[in-house]
Amino acid sequence: MKKTLNVAIAGLGVVGSGVYEILIEEIDLINKRSRQNIKLIGVASRSKKDFVDRKKVKYFDNILDLVDAQEVDVIVETIGGEDVAYELCKQALKNGKHFVTANKAMIANHGMELADLASRNNVSLCFEAAVAGSIPILKSLKEGLVANKISKIYGILNGTCNYILSKMEEDNLDFKVALKQAQDLGYAEADPAFDIENTDSAHKLAILASIAKNSEVDFKALHIEGITKISINDIRFAGEFGYKIKSLGIFEDISENEIRQSVYPALIKKGEKLATVGDSYNAILSYGNNCKWNFQVGRGAGSRPTASAVVADIVDIANGSNPFPFGCDVKDLKIVKTIGLQEREGAYYLRFNIQKSFAQNKEFLNKIFSDISIIEQSIIKEIDADNFIYALKLAKIKETQVNEILANIDNLGQITDVNLIRIEDFNK
Amino acid sequence: MKKTLNVAIAGLGVVGSGVYEILIEEIDLINKRSRQNIKLIGVASRSKKDFVDRKKVKYFDNILDLVDAQEVDVIVETIGGEDVAYELCKQALKNGKHFVTANKAMIANHGMELADLASRNNVSLCFEAAVAGSIPILKSLKEGLVANKISKIYGILNGTCNYILSKMEEDNLDFKVALKQAQDLGYAEADPAFDIENTDSAHKLAILASIAKNSEVDFKALHIEGITKISINDIRFAGEFGYKIKSLGIFEDISENEIRQSVYPALIKKGEKLATVGDSYNAILSYGNNCKWNFQVGRGAGSRPTASAVVADIVDIANGSNPFPFGCDVKDLKIVKTIGLQEREGAYYLRFNIQKSFAQNKEFLNKIFSDISIIEQSIIKEIDADNFIYALKLAKIKETQVNEILANIDNLGQITDVNLIRIEDFNK
Numbered sequence: 026m027k028k029t030l031n032v033a034i035a036g037l038g039v040v041g042s043g044v045y046e047i048l049i050e051e052i053d054l055i056n057k058r059s060r061q062n063i064k065l066i067g068v069a070s071r072s073k074k075d076f077v078d079r080k081k082v083k084y085f086d087n088i089l090d091l092v093d094a095q096e097v098d099v100i101v102e103t104i105g106g107e108d109v110a111y112e113l114c115k116q117a118l119k120n121g122k123h124f125v126t127a128n129k130a131m132i133a134n135h136g137m138e139l140a141d142l143a144s145r146n147n148v149s150l151c152f153e154a155a156v157a158g159s160i161p162i163l164k165s166l167k168e169g170l171v172a173n174k175i176s177k178i179y180g181i182l183n184g185t186c187n188y189i190l191s192k193m194e195e196d197n198l199d200f201k202v203a204l205k206q207a208q209d210l211g212y213a214e215a216d217p218a219f220d221i222e223n224t225d226s227a228h229k230l231a232i233l234a235s236i237a238k239n240s241e242v243d244f245k246a247l248h249i250e251g252i253t254k255i256s257i258n259d260i261r262f263a264g265e266f267g268y269k270i271k272s273l274g275i276f277e278d279i280s281e282n283e284i285r286q287s288v289y290p291a292l293i294k295k296g297e298k299l300a301t302v303g304d305s306y307n308a309i310l311s312y313g314n315n316c317k318w319n320f321q322v323g324r325g326a327g328s329r330p331t332a333s334a335v336v337a338d339i340v341d342i343a344n345g346s347n348p349f350p351f352g353c354d355v356k357d358l359k360i361v362k363t364i365g366l367q368e369r370e371g372a373y374y375l376r377f378n379i380q381k382s383f384a385q386n387k388e389f390l391n392k393i394f395s396d397i398s399i400i401e402q403s404i405i406k407e408i409d410a411d412n413f414i415y416a417l418k419l420a421k422i423k424e425t426q427v428n429e430i431l432a433n434i435d436n437l438g439q440i441t442d443v444n445l446i447r448i449e450d451f452n453k
Numbered sequence: 454m455k456k457t458l459n460v461a462i463a464g465l466g467v468v469g470s471g472v473y474e475i476l477i478e479e480i481d482l483i484n485k486r487s488r489q490n491i492k493l494i495g496v497a498s499r500s501k502k503d504f505v506d507r508k509k510v511k512y513f514d515n516i517l518d519l520v521d522a523q524e525v526d527v528i529v530e531t532i533g534g535e536d537v538a539y540e541l542c543k544q545a546l547k548n549g550k551h552f553v554t555a556n557k558a559m560i561a562n563h564g565m566e567l568a569d570l571a572s573r574n575n576v577s578l579c580f581e582a583a584v585a586g587s588i589p590i591l592k593s594l595k596e597g598l599v600a601n602k603i604s605k606i607y608g609i610l611n612g613t614c615n616y617i618l619s620k621m622e623e624d625n626l627d628f629k630v631a632l633k634q635a636q637d638l639g640y641a642e643a644d645p646a647f648d649i650e651n652t653d654s655a656h657k658l659a660i661l662a663s664i665a666k667n668s669e670v671d672f673k674a675l676h677i678e679g680i681t682k683i684s685i686n687d688i689r690f691a692g693e694f695g696y697k698i699k700s701l702g703i704f705e706d707i708s709e710n711e712i713r714q715s716v717y718p719a720l721i722k723k724g725e726k727l728a729t730v731g732d733s734y735n736a737i738l739s740y741g742n743n744c745k746w747n748f749q750v751g752r753g754a755g756s757r758p759t760a761s762a763v764v765a766d767i768v769d770i771a772n773g774s775n776p777f778p779f780g781c782d783v784k785d786l787k788i789v790k791t792i793g794l795q796e797r798e799g800a801y802y803l804r805f806n807i808q809k810s811f812a813q814n815k816e817f818l819n820k821i822f823s824d825i826s827i828i829e830q831s832i833i834k835e836i837d838a839d840n841f842i843y844a845l846k847l848a849k850i851k852e853t854q855v856n857e858i859l860a861n862i863d864n865l866g867q868i869t870d871v872n873l874i875r876i877e878d879f880n881k
Contacts, residue, residue: 317758
């Protein structure tokens with residue numbers, strides 16, 4: 026006789042409703058695949074939804090009451106944010122309830138404390154849905170690729186950014202127009218800053234980095250650049266150089282106690298697998314010493330895709346599967362140093378405007394570059410009667426050198442609208 | 454205090470040696486990530502390897518002695534074939550030992566019986582390494598995507614086939630030359646039939662289909678075509694039509710009790726994700742009703758990549774994770790009917806040779822095609838003084854119609870070297 030695992034959902038927004046629907050509509054299939062019968066017994070949300078009445082599901086109008094409900098074994102948190110959700114999570118774990126969440130901000134900022142609480146209370150803390158929606162990337166890294174030192178991760182982790190950059194390229198749109206389209210389609214929030222400034226991707230990358238390195242999440246150490254500085258000109262010039270622009274979360278294992286973790290837009294060669302990932306898809310390319318390259322693509326957001334990951338976590342709990350939240354016991358997680366990008370060595374794309382009169386003899390290039398042979402390719406176009414726009418592809422150099430170049434440009438006082446974008450080479 | 458899980462490896466070939474190396478060299482990392490300490494305590498192989506003596510690992514010269522060794526908790530089988538391996542597996546499960554294998558032939562042919570034995574004896578039967586090497590696709594389907602009805606799977610499941618077809622295209626090689634290169638690189642066996650006739654891919658697809666549908670493995674029902682009939686001309690013409698040729702394993706959920714499962718070379722559009730998977734990589738594209746498209750790429754063979762999957766299974770056992778081998782209890786697995794390809798509706802590529810004298814007025818096309826408007830594109834080339842080669846891209850039609858066309862060609866008696874290849878459209 027199968028045991029029953031009772032589940033309650035806190036928060037019935039986009040993701041919570043998806044979880045609700047799956048647990049009602051597809052419960053037979055799910056229970057066939059599970060070693061315990063999963064039963065949705067309660068929901069809590071700010072306002073009671075119509076659909077709740079139609080099923081035998083108890084409604085809690087105070088979300089925090091869930092942690093005291095004896096009958097609840099698993100709490101699913103799909104509220105978001107770090108206020109109620111964080112309080113709920115701490116109390117739930119302390120009360121011996123398994124906790125499943127899609128909340129990347131909470132996990133990136135409080136993951137260590139919460140994993141420790143879960144461990145002390147011998148319950149599961151699961152957050153597959155927090156990173157890359159329906160792609161089972163945390164499971165892949167922690168379980169499927171457990172026998173690997175993961176040395177590199179490159180992720181397209183935000184569907185909104187990917188949609189905007191892909192649309193700009195495909196339809197030759199300005200950033201603002203593509204953003205507006207994303208908002209009209211519901212891909213971007215009214216206040217899109219969280220997505221387009223890459224805070225969202227940074228939360229996800231911090232979690233991935235921690236799992237890859239078995240180190241404490243160190244979100245504050247991340248280098249974060251948004252995609253707002255990418256112009257349609259950059260996308261066109263990158264295309265002419267043979268590249269696409271993607272917003273990437275990047276983890277690199279540098280040494281025993283050092284990592285690099287950053288989120289920024291980057292040029293990647295058109296032939297690369299990550300370059301083929303368009304629309305609002307997410308993707309993660311990782312390298313492990315034994316498995317070699319692993320690449321996964323899927324929907325990174327949306328109601329059902331994200332709910333698919335939440336329900337998978339519930340089934341894991343029902344099946345007794347309980348890997349460590351961050352890949353190893355929280356007390357074994359290392360504290361590592363995040364190395365800044367000044368140590369980076371790589372290729373760069375540089376774009377700027379310059380007055381024709383000043384650019385005439387190209388002598389200015391010698392004032393910017395101590396060695397102009399690092400310019401591998403260049404595109405010069407007239408933008409109006411008085412100005413040129415320059416796009417340069419620079420050879421592999423140190424980021425400190427790039428910073429000198431930017432300082433020279435600044436000193437020159439004749440160059441405007443400067444944009445520098447890193448070029449990522451996966452040396453596959 | 455952590456418990457210890459004792460492991461023995463049966464078979465020290467390519468994969469077994471990889472498992473041995475990982476369990477010796479990287480055991481600290483693995484045990485940090487595991488809730489039990491994993492310990493390699495024994496190996497069995499036909500001949501004692503040099504390296505065994507150097508470590509405190511017991512050598513068994515009779516492989517079947519492993520099943521009686523009290524101290525062994527998990528047996529890893531990397532012998533291959535269905536003789537000793539199958540006997541070992543049955544005895545091990547009966548003796549209450551967990552069993553981890555990379556043996557796709559054994560699982561495709563005896564999986565139901567073995568899963569039943571595992572269930573009765575309350576032990577794990579794991580075979581992640583049997584399908585697509587280091588890609589954790591079984592884990593993804595059974596666990597990560599558990600909340601989905603999987604309706605479609607398209608897999609590049611054999612690295613040798615993919616290497617050969619990719620090399621033919623890249624370097625403009627004949628099939629035989631590319632095969633020889635694959636053999637020289639160790640990608641193909643001296644007798645390559647198992648790979649190039651697609652028996653290997655079929656074993657893997659049968660396992661994937663069973664897990665996707667929660668149905669009994671029905672390997673014998675699979676439609677299997679090898680890649681030996683693909684010529685360099687086909688690759689060139691496909692390229693001119695905008696396609697690549699890949700060897701695909703295809704699962705389709707047709708109805709409650711019907712599936713389609715087949716392995717054959719197919720034309721896929723150059724822009725498709727699967728078309729970007731070259732070299733000896735494997736890839737799986739699947740569609741679930743909630744997660745939507747999921748795509749995974751990785752090494753499908755080789756010592757360490759395959760061993761990476763084997764070790765992951767051992768860690769799962771150590772962590773108490775025990776999902777059902779085929780996605781649900783073996784007694785709940787459905788018996789489904791495999792629908793033949795005669796019901797298929799899709800586009801086709803047709804290539805043949807014809808004498809110039811006969812082909813002059815193209816009247817012969819009316820004898821072959823009841824409606825020549827189904828020819829969407831055609832390439833006609835002179836191959837010598839007397840003969841043309843035709844390549845036709847046909848519109849979406851029923852496979853029964855295609856069979857009529859082939860019969861008409863046969864009746865005509867003037868056409869030689871006929872090759873028909875299906876075109877797969879993922880309608881993404």
